[in-house]
Amino acid sequence: MSNSFFTFQQHLSIPHLIKTSDTPHYENVPFEIPGNWVWTTLGNIGIWQSGGTPSRSNKSYYGGNIPWLKTGDLNDGLIINIPESITEEAVANSSAKINPTGSVLMAMYGATIGKLGILTFPATTNQACCACIEYYAITQYYLFYFLLSHRDIFIAKGGGGAQPNISKEIIVNTAIPLPPLPEQERIIIEIERWFAFIDEIEQSKTDLQFIVKKTKSKILDLAIHGKLVPQDPNDEPASELLKRINPKAEITCDNAQYRKIPKNWCACKLVDICSFLSRGKSPKYSEEDKTYPVFAQKCNLKDGGVSLEQAKFLDPSTINKWNEVYKLQTGDILVNSTGTGTAGRTRLFNTNCLGNYPFVVPDSHVSVVRVLKSICPQYVYAYISSDSIQQYMEENLAGSTNQKELYIGVLENMHIFLPPLAEQYRIVAKIEKLFSSLDNIQKALEV
Template identity: 25%
Template sequence: MTGDIVFARTGATVGKSFLIKELPFDSVYASYLIRIRVIGKLSRDYVYDFFNSKCYWNQITDKSVGVGQPNCNGSSLKELLIPVPPINEQELIIKSIKNLQLYSNIIESQQTDLKSLLLKCKSKILDLAIRGKLVSQDPNDEPASKLLERIRHEKEELIKAGKLKRDKRESVIFRGEDNSYYLRTGKLVEPLTDWSFDNLPTNWEICCFGEICNYGDCINTESSVIENSAWILDLEDIEKDTGRIISRVSKADRPSISTKHKFHKGQVLYSKLRPYLNKVVLADRDGYCTSEILPLEFHAEIIPEYARYYLMSPTFLRYADKCSYGVKMPRLGTNDGKKAIFPLPPVNEQKRIVKQIEFMFSHLSVIETSVQ
């Protein structure tokens, strides 16, 4: 009936209670519940609030028996100690709790809004960074076109020396006679309509991501030859949107028979599985990772931190989301990853961009920590 409190006496929900404030039709309660009716000068709302207090839960924990299926029967419930103030004070306590819960809900909602705002702010910072609008350009910097020429020349020399095999599906960007950018993959030529990098600084260049790193070229290692003390990185160990390592596990603590990708300190680790989770890490030590993570090695004049921030930018996220295949577990394919358009600043500007991003992110982190 209205005003009853039902109490879960067994299972994972043992101790949880519910105050029945209205019944639209005649009802019965399940056998695993205990019905409680308040008598005398005792408010049902006060008792229900007590059932949500730390004092109550400490007693329930002590009185519950059993491991797999904990139980707290009616006899144990009768022995609960409950502080009973005068009825007038009970009403004041109920009113105070309601007000505090209201304020708590407001604060929690505002915290959620602020966290969302901070995330959008970080996203905007990265968007400005890869468009040359976060730091000023220095005319004394060597143009990125020279850097790109060196990268392409060095690759050709390695191919001539037989140290590198030419990728017949390699994608290259060039300017057409109409001064527009085009993407050439083998004999296929297509306009870059999905990318808006027309207003980049004049000393920047754009190239394909596969030109400046070894995207998809991983070192596979059988789990049986990995030492027990080695770091094993899985997707669940990486916090989404931040790339923060939330758990560092060794092989001894996480036995596995699956093949791993070997990585070393300084490489960028990119999660190709569900790329919308935005899990990108700069490795701070050597280790092994799930095959769903790609260790990326960049040309010596590409700052890994800058490349990492590019992979976390809204521009790349949109591209990865568009190109991903698979419904339940979408992945970014190797060829699509290589074809991604990479905005390339001069080396010194890459360093300034990274420094500015880290400066701004550190201040945002202080704000984020203060509201948690």
């Protein structure tokens, strides 16, 4: 036998440490291990104890100077903060036990089974935690990483009921392959080296995702200022287009005086290029009839696109109260108009999402921007989605902190930089091409 194995056997024979006679015999070992390792159990490599919950009816038990940890406080790392505490009296009169600094904790109940923590100060736990408070021939972090590697196994042993759980007995009888102490240290160093490398990769992915998001914002900014595609002097000027499709439109700046946009662009109000610009209406819902969906704010998905999966449904007896103009059409731009954190969220509607539904109407928390036929809706959608316009809407929200409102007048009076129609389509094509490349990068990062 090697010297390292002989040294390891000496560790096993130290009083209070693992006895070789205690090491279980496996006819079918879980897997082969090096000759200087041994198979044993978690119960043989340490002292384990579970905790308890002092009576909640005795208020004097809580708010003391002894930290009292619950499974929600476990973070798969060093425990440096435990919000709740109990008194010495509570410890004396309950099954709660003090676990010393360095104890490795593991959750035994519910959705947190297998969650881990290492105490950086003495603390008690509730009965849903089990603590290894002393270590025999094993280092703290080797035990920690072994338990981390076995989380799925512990979860499987907990069962699939409403309140899955594992017992202390399951933990202490779990087999563990034990290397010599020097090799445990080398294993820990190697694990942490690889974890650090993985963290670097994850951080790089996060950084790149941020860059992708910022790049999309920059593309939209360039697009709405006429810097994304070259201008064609043969295009019909936007001012002529606007006069033709809406003679009453107010062109707020003519081309010669307005220096922030290209020569053949013009600026106007959003209302001037719309055939319909309105909030939806408050519907009467039906609990039984699922024929006519109502488009609500949650249908404008946070991560992009629209969906009717969470839509409620219109009472069919009220259909005659909804003018045909309220039925959403492909190309409608939908803007959430109520609620902190969601007001201003903008999505482009397509009737493809209807499936077998005959139509969908918006509720009163969603504004519909429907542009005139000679305006490209995808360009207007890109314009409203840009950071500068999103900021404009954010700055013009009204109401209380918890219930912000985007009034329809804010949308009506929004100034829009309008390119010639042909350029609108060139801009949209360029945006779609660039966004497609960025989306491919995003998908690759999610693998």
